[in-house]
Amino acid sequence: MSTTTPKKTDPGQGPVSAPPPAAPPPKVRRRAWTTLVGGGALVIGALVGLIVWMAASTTQQVLIAASDLDRYHVITADDLRVVPVTLDSSVASVSSTEAEALIGQRLTSAVPRGSVLAPADVSEEEFPPAGRTVVQVTFTAQQAGGVTLTPGDTVRVVVAPPTASDADPTYSAGEVAAVHTSAGGGVVDVLVPHADAVDLSVAIANGRATVVHDAGLPSSGGNDSDPDSIADESGEDE
Incomplete structure (x- = not known):
């Protein structure tokens, strides 16, 4: 026959109880507007970045x-x-x-x-253009002071008759190609029809040629016994 020996209890110690269960962590409640603001900031940042990238990528x-x-x-x-x-x-x-x-x-x-x-x-085309020639009309220092011509202006190179007579002057319509001025005078390069270049050069060398500014008129033309014919077509008179 078996016997059970009772456990001895320390008179100064009571029964041991189990520790209480750990409390769950507190739940953090996020407000809805905070979430919306954060999401909006992300979208705006992405758009700004896209715009900056597109601008940089199209710069030339x-x-x-x-x-x-x-x-x-x-x-x-x-x-x-x-x-x-x-x-x-x-x-x-x-x-x-x-x-x-x-x-x-x-x-x-x-x-x-x-x-x-x-x-x-x-x-890249040749200069002067086909069918045209550059002639140079010189000015004295006094004359050059009043020159207001610029490249592209429509002009006429008017030639006085070689002798003092009743003959009318002639002219060639042209276009200013360049203007060179200095303290001693000036030179205007004028594009004129190729066929007129020789006669004009002789007249210029003899001091019988001058440049008349015809603003707004076409630069193509040729010799004519009436230097006012082009002005009449535009309704203006020199």
């Missing part, structure tokens, strides 16, 4: 005029500047990579300082 290095350039001007390296710009696809421009190819070419139109060069502003 183009050529602009470093100073006011006249029509028929021969382009040099000093005439060109490279600037980064963002242009609409409809705006024609010349890339900075073409700068070297432009040097030595002539402008077909005047280009103001800071303007973007367009392919149509430059020409």
Whole structure:
């Protein structure tokens, strides 16, 4: 027969109880408006980044005029500047990579300082154009002071008769190609019909030719016994 020995209890120690269960962590309640503001900030930041990236990706290095350039001007390296710009696809421009190819070419139109060069502003064609010749009309220092001609202006080279007679003067319609002025006088390069070049050169050398400015009139024309005929067509009289 088996017997059970009772466990002895320390008179100074009571029964041991199990520890209480751990309390769950407090729940954090986020307000709805805080969530909306945070989401909106993320969207705005993404849009700003996209806009900046698109602007940077469409920026082009183009050529602009470093100073006011006249029509028929021969382009040099000093005439060109490279600037980064963002242009609409409809705006024609010349890339900075073409700068070297432009040097030595002539402008077909005047280009103001800071303007973007367009392919149509430059020409590789021979100068003077076929069928035309450049004649030079000189001015004294006193005459040059009143010269306001610029390349592209329409003019007439009027020739006085070789002798004092009742003969009417003749003229050749032309276009100013360049103006050179100095303290001692000035020279105007005029594009005239090729057939008139010899007679005009002789008249210029003999001091019988002068330049008349016909603003707004066509530059094509030839010799005529009536120098007022072109002015009459425009409703103006010299």
